[in-house]
Amino acid sequence: MNMPENSLEHIHLVKDSIVNSHAWKGKLDLVNIVMIGLAKELPKHEEKYELHRLLGALLSQDLTANEKLDIIGNEYAIPMEKDSREDVSIMCNLSQKIKETGIETGIEMGKREMIIKMYNKGYTAAQIADVAEMDEKKIKDIIKNAELLTV
Secondary structure, X not given: OOEOOOEEEEEEOOOOOOXXXXXXXXXXXXXXXXXXXXXXXXXXXXXXXXXXXHHHHHHOOOOOHHHHHHHHHHHHOOXXXXXXXXXXXXXXXHHHHHHHHHHHHHHHXXXXXXXXXXXXXXXXXXXXXXXXXXXXXXXXXXXXXXXXXXX
């Protein structure tokens, strides 16, 4: 997703006999690759972009579960049973959870960096704990782990 425009490419192998020719056993057309590029914006409902719109809707982080279900059911006439609706809802919540986890991880990394910088500038664990509003033992553990990584 997030490409400047939608695209669809079919990449496949072609047999070119350079020196003599051999009748190879098996199917040479088994190796096929289809690459689908999804633009940032959901395309309009046109035949040309049906696949892009369906995949874009399913993978969108901007659409709600109900909006996704509406597109799937109304535009593509895909019957949405209760199980399917629950799966779409889970998928929506999963992407939100991944985003939230990434934000939390970034915040934790930033806190650790701040703690190590303060420690390297001579602040005590107690002073850092006061500023960071964290338990002093947790501060000491972070400092200890950072020292182990630099050894």
